[in-house]
Amino acid sequence: MMNSKPSWQVGLALLLCAIAMTTMPLLAAEAPAPMSSGTTSLIIGLIALSGVASFAMFSGVASAAVLFIGAHGAAWLLLSGIAGNEGMARMPYFLLLAAAWLLAWRCVAILSGLKPTSPQIRTFLRLLIPAIFGAWILIIWEAVTRGAGIPFILLPPPSAVAARIANSLPILAADVRQTIFKAVLFGYVVGCGAGFVVAILADRVGFLRRGLLPIGNMVSALPIIGVAPIMVMWFGFDWQSKAAVVIIMTFFPMLVNTVAGLAASGHMERDLMRTYASSYWQTLFKLRLPAAAPFIFNALKINSTLALIGAIVAEFFGTPVVGMGFRISTEIGRMNVDMVWAEIAVAALAGSVFYGVVALVERATTFWHPSVRGGRA
Amino acid sequence: MTVNQATATRVEQSAVVEARQLGLTFQTNDGPVRALSNVDLTINKGEFVSFIGPSGCGKTTFLRVIADLEKPTEGTISINGMSSEQAREARAYGYVFQAAALLPWRTIERNVALPLEIIGLPRAEQQERIKRTMDLVNLSGFEKKYPWQLSGGMQQRASIARALAFDADLLLMDEPFGALDEIVRDHLNEQLLQLWRRTDKTICFVTHSIPEAVYLSTRIVVMSQRPGRVTDVIESTLPKERPLDIRESPEFLAIAARVRDGLRAGHSYED
Amino acid sequence: MDRVRDKIIPVLTILAALVAVWYVAAVFMNAPFQRDLDRRAGETPGTIEFIGKTLSQPKPTMPAPHQVAQNFFENTFLRKVTSNRSLVYHSWVTLSSTLLGFAFGTALGILIAVGIVHVTALDRSLMPWIIASQTIPILAVAPMIIVVLAAIGVTGLIPKALISTYLSFFPVAVGMVKGLRSPEVMHLDLMHTYNASASQTFWKLRVPASVPFLFASMKVAVAASLVGAIVGELPTGAVAGIGAKLLAGAYYSQTIDIWAALVAGSVVAAMLVVLVGLVGKLVERSMGGRPA
Numbered sequence: 016m017m018n019s020k021p022s023w024q025v026g027l028a029l030l031l032c033a034i035a036m037t038t039m040p041l042l043a044a045e046a047p048a049p050m051s052s053g054t055t056s057l058i059i060g061l062i063a064l065s066g067v068a069s070f071a072m073f074s075g076v077a078s079a080a081v082l083f084i085g086a087h088g089a090a091w092l093l094l095s096g097i098a099g100n101e102g103m104a105r106m107p108y109f110l111l112l113a114a115a116w117l118l119a120w121r122c123v124a125i126l127s128g129l130k131p132t133s134p135q136i137r138t139f140l141r142l143l144i145p146a147i148f149g150a151w152i153l154i155i156w157e158a159v160t161r162g163a164g165i166p167f168i169l170l171p172p173p174s175a176v177a178a179r180i181a182n183s184l185p186i187l188a189a190d191v192r193q194t195i196f197k198a199v200l201f202g203y204v205v206g207c208g209a210g211f212v213v214a215i216l217a218d219r220v221g222f223l224r225r226g227l228l229p230i231g232n233m234v235s236a237l238p239i240i241g242v243a244p245i246m247v248m249w250f251g252f253d254w255q256s257k258a259a260v261v262i263i264m265t266f267f268p269m270l271v272n273t274v275a276g277l278a279a280s281g282h283m284e285r286d287l288m289r290t291y292a293s294s295y296w297q298t299l300f301k302l303r304l305p306a307a308a309p310f311i312f313n314a315l316k317i318n319s320t321l322a323l324i325g326a327i328v329a330e331f332f333g334t335p336v337v338g339m340g341f342r343i344s345t346e347i348g349r350m351n352v353d354m355v356w357a358e359i360a361v362a363a364l365a366g367s368v369f370y371g372v373v374a375l376v377e378r379a380t381t382f383w384h385p386s387v388r389g390g391r392a
Numbered sequence: 393m394t395v396n397q398a399t400a401t402r403v404e405q406s407a408v409v410e411a412r413q414l415g416l417t418f419q420t421n422d423g424p425v426r427a428l429s430n431v432d433l434t435i436n437k438g439e440f441v442s443f444i445g446p447s448g449c450g451k452t453t454f455l456r457v458i459a460d461l462e463k464p465t466e467g468t469i470s471i472n473g474m475s476s477e478q479a480r481e482a483r484a485y486g487y488v489f490q491a492a493a494l495l496p497w498r499t500i501e502r503n504v505a506l507p508l509e510i511i512g513l514p515r516a517e518q519q520e521r522i523k524r525t526m527d528l529v530n531l532s533g534f535e536k537k538y539p540w541q542l543s544g545g546m547q548q549r550a551s552i553a554r555a556l557a558f559d560a561d562l563l564l565m566d567e568p569f570g571a572l573d574e575i576v577r578d579h580l581n582e583q584l585l586q587l588w589r590r591t592d593k594t595i596c597f598v599t600h601s602i603p604e605a606v607y608l609s610t611r612i613v614v615m616s617q618r619p620g621r622v623t624d625v626i627e628s629t630l631p632k633e634r635p636l637d638i639r640e641s642p643e644f645l646a647i648a649a650r651v652r653d654g655l656r657a658g659h660s661y662e663d
Numbered sequence: 664m665d666r667v668r669d670k671i672i673p674v675l676t677i678l679a680a681l682v683a684v685w686y687v688a689a690v691f692m693n694a695p696f697q698r699d700l701d702r703r704a705g706e707t708p709g710t711i712e713f714i715g716k717t718l719s720q721p722k723p724t725m726p727a728p729h730q731v732a733q734n735f736f737e738n739t740f741l742r743k744v745t746s747n748r749s750l751v752y753h754s755w756v757t758l759s760s761t762l763l764g765f766a767f768g769t770a771l772g773i774l775i776a777v778g779i780v781h782v783t784a785l786d787r788s789l790m791p792w793i794i795a796s797q798t799i800p801i802l803a804v805a806p807m808i809i810v811v812l813a814a815i816g817v818t819g820l821i822p823k824a825l826i827s828t829y830l831s832f833f834p835v836a837v838g839m840v841k842g843l844r845s846p847e848v849m850h851l852d853l854m855h856t857y858n859a860s861a862s863q864t865f866w867k868l869r870v871p872a873s874v875p876f877l878f879a880s881m882k883v884a885v886a887a888s889l890v891g892a893i894v895g896e897l898p899t900g901a902v903a904g905i906g907a908k909l910l911a912g913a914y915y916s917q918t919i920d921i922w923a924a925l926v927a928g929s930v931v932a933a934m935l936v937v938l939v940g941l942v943g944k945l946v947e948r949s950m951g952g953r954p955a
Contacts, residue, residue, distance in 0.1 A: 120784065123784045123787070123788050124783070124784040126787075127783040127784045127786070127787040127788070128783065140787075141787075141791075144784075144787040144788045145787070145788050145789075145790075145791035145792055147788065148788035148789060148792065149792060166815075168811060168814055169811055169814070169815060170811075222673050222676070223673070223677070224673075225669055225670060225673035225674070226673030226674050226675075226676055226677035226678075227677055229670065229674050230674060230677060230678070233933065235886075236882070236886040236932050236933065236936045237886075237928070237929045237932045237933070238886075238889055238890045238893050238905075238925075238928045238929070238932055240802075240890055240893070240894065241893060241905070241906075241909055241921075241924070241925045241928050242925065243909075244909050244910070244912065244913035244921055245918070245921055245922070245925075247913065248724070248913070248916070248918065249692075249724065281493065283489045283490070283491060283493040284493050284495065286456075286459075286461050286487075286489070287487065287489065287493055288510075289460075289461060289480070290459050290460075290461070290480060290485070290486075290487040291483065291506075291507045291510045291511070292480050292481045292482075292483060292510075293510045297510050301495075301506065301509070301510070302495065305495065305497045306495075308497075319798070320797060320798055320799075320800065323800040324800045324801075324802045324803070327800050327802065327803045328802050328803075328894055328897075331806070331894075331897050332897075332910075332913055333913075339803070340803070343803055343806055343807070344806055347806050347807050347810045347811075348810075350810075350814070352807065352811065355806075355807050356807075358803070359803055359804055359807070362799065362800050362803050363798075363799040363800075366798045366799045366800050367795060367798045367799065369798070370797075370798035371798075381497070382497075383496035383497040383538060383540065384496070385540075388540070
């Protein structure tokens with residue numbers, strides 16, 4: 016198969032290995048826990064062998080598998096070798112890291128070219144390929160911060176952030192409870208609900224719609240987040256002021272999208288409802304709201320991110336001594352960068368889960384829409 | 393109730409649709425456009441009337457006036473002796489559009505149920521009517537499918553089932569098979585004729601295909617454009633029983649020729 | 664005529680209603696404090712006088728529209744633009760990092776989009792992360808970027824511009840990928856029958872097709888970029904910029920200043936979006952696009 020033909024990535028990786036071998040050792044001479052020559056040759060061997068072996072394989076899957084093992088085995092050895100030797104890595108260390116990364120790239124390239132017939136394997140590949148990419152961001156981040164001895168406050172290695180998360184679960188949980196379960200959820204529900212109700216109102220009253228829509232469109236471009244200090248003054252330091260910011264931020268996207276969605280049902284369908292002498296509310300519930308669902312879910316998805324941003328940034332303007340935004344702004348003041356990263360990781364996770372839940376509900380309710388079922392219109 | 397009213401009117405006169413001096417002018421950005429002018433037409437119970445003419449001759453507009461989707465600016469229209477608005481509110485007709493216009497989030501069965509839900513029929517009766525109409529259009533077995541899982545022809549059959557589920561005596565069809573290929577179209581035409589013979593409904597059918605109009609109709613209304621008006625009304629002499637190959641008979645061809653002449657006359661009038 | 668009736672009158676009516684509601688809210692929200700003041704001073708003003716007082720407090724809970732307008736006008740037009748109190752000065756500080764970040768972000772976004780469209784491996788591995796990253800509250804990173812860069816001696820424009828870059832490249836990348844993929848299969852097949860090279864297809868088909876998408880996403884990006892610059896001014900106690908103005912206002916309870924700064928931010932945002940839209944329209948017209 017053409018997949019196992021020699022490639023520039025593998026060629027370059029082999030070249031880097033060769034250069035690395037001539038410029039040994041991997042770590043500076045004064046490293047406290049130097050890597051044994053056995054480990055070093057194992058790394059080089061893994062890279063070189065899997066690289067060469069990938070040429071010899073007759074199937075794309077096999078060479079991808081060989082590359083996968085080689086690249087990640089070498090990366091694992093490189094990472095464990097640097098532990099305790101922070102800042103001691105020399106050029107060949109990074110050359111080998113680059114070589115391993117090139118192999119992984121080649122592996123991803125082969126995997127991307129595969130066209131499996133079974134849907135399970137397709138799903139698996141769709142998850143595996145970005146997973147490899149994400150893993151390599153972490154690997155390179157870890158190896159470079161530790162290997163080059165980048166100052167901890169500038170960029171802590173992911174392992175330190177992970178350790179920090181593990182050690183401060185109660186604090187993180189309290190912050191999540193304060194920011195997400197109080198401010199974000201309350202604000203999101205009220206903001207989206209209000210936007211929806213006003214949109215229906217605007218739909219009934221044409222004058223209101225024509226007046227509100229341009230304003231709503233304009234407002235969505237404005238830096239609404241700036242109302243945060245005012246809300247903190249009005250509603251106090253606790254979560255209510257954050258919820259107020261979230262309500263304002265989520266209101267307009269919902270309004271604009273719902274109004275657009277209510278106009279989305281076709282003329283023919285509306286004429287059809289008219290021939291049934293269907294009432295306004297019957298037409299609304301049986302035709303126009305279902306047709307508007309994709310638009311409404313779009314707003315719900317946009318708002319899931321906006322709500323989180325609104326609540327966290329509003330906390331920069333004052334909070335009780337708990338909350339994600341509060342933690343970020345105080346810990347950065349104390350230069351506890353790992354805690355900040357831990358909080359950001361949690362925020363990212365929360366954001367993805369929030370979005371993911373909305374997206375799953377969307378898939379379940381708008382299964383009929385071409386963009387979901389992936390079919391023709 | 394609808395049925396009773398319809399029966400009552402039939403006793404006095406069997407006219408289902410009566411248009412008198414009907415005219416309709418649209419106000420557009422380029423000034424007023426006269427879509428219909430001086431249309432006088434009576435459609436009787438059990439007729440199959442086709443409207444044929446070039447695009448923009450007002451045949452669809454006329455159908456929409458019957459359905460109270462447009463308001464005439466001149467003249468009068470009555471359906472079963474009622475105004476078009478009363479007729480719509482009494483759900484006196486079923487309407488089939490150019491496209492199937494099925495709601496993609498409902499199964500075929502629930503699409504057919506849509507008008508029944510709006511009228512507010514009890515569940516059991518809904519089920520019974522759905523079953524009956526799905527049988528009529530030969531779609532039994534596809535009740536649980538979604539519209540986008542069916543072919544174009546099947547979708548259009550489902551939309552006919554939806555219009556029939558009402559049990560109204562009048563069926564308005566606006567180029568229902570226009571978007572389908574010829575083979576499917578022949579097949580659906582045949583089925584439509586069978587259905588009409590079985591149910592004794594009154595059908596108004598808009599088309600721009602001469603063979604389709606001649607094959608289906610008991611009467612063909614030829615229209616011409618700008619302003620849209622009736623130029624000829626041709627009574628069909630074909631028997632009620634019509635196999636597809638009747639289209640090769642001399643009688644059929646003679647009627648088709650008359651329709652074509654009528655269309656041409658309408659056209660030259662325009663130039 | 665129709666435009667006036669269908670658009671301008673409703674919009675103006677709603678705006679007028681909002682201002683009216685604003686005045687009523689200002690009276691009610693400032694009333695408790697005013698009553699307090701009057702009691703201490705032993706005064707019993709009449710209703711009209713009382714309302715007048717609620718609308719002219721120096722540090723009101725809810726400033727009245729005319730107070731905000733007056734503050735905005737004074738600080739925009741009557742002060743030297745180099746003055747520390749001039750809103751033009753603060754807006755300019757924020758605007759400059761917004762524009763720098765926006766330029767970087769747009770360039771980066773286009774570059775990534777081109778890569779994603781042409782390299783399958785990038786599409787399969789990077790695209791999911793770009794979409795996933797939209798769900799992450801990126802602004803939360805803003806204070807850290809500022810502080811960390813300050814710790815290694817990078818201050819001023821660059822850190823804020825970095826945040827703006829980060830915020831603006833996502834919409835551009837996603838929009839541009841969509842745009843570069845927007846040519847119909849029929850047109851791509853046509854290029855294929857001409858045996859056009861990848862770069863010919865790119866320049867003659869994909870790029871022109873992507874222009875409307877690019878400008879639509881640039882409108883989103885420029886607004887996001889401004890938000891990034893404002894938030895970037897929050898954590899460090901920056902002395903200049905709209906964000907700094909908001910923070911100082913919050914610190915000293917100068918509510919009128921906060922509102923005026925918000926108005927300034929909105930004016931800048933509106934100008935930026937309109938400007939991008941205008942440029943987009945000009946470009947599309949020069950490319951023979953149909954005037955919409």
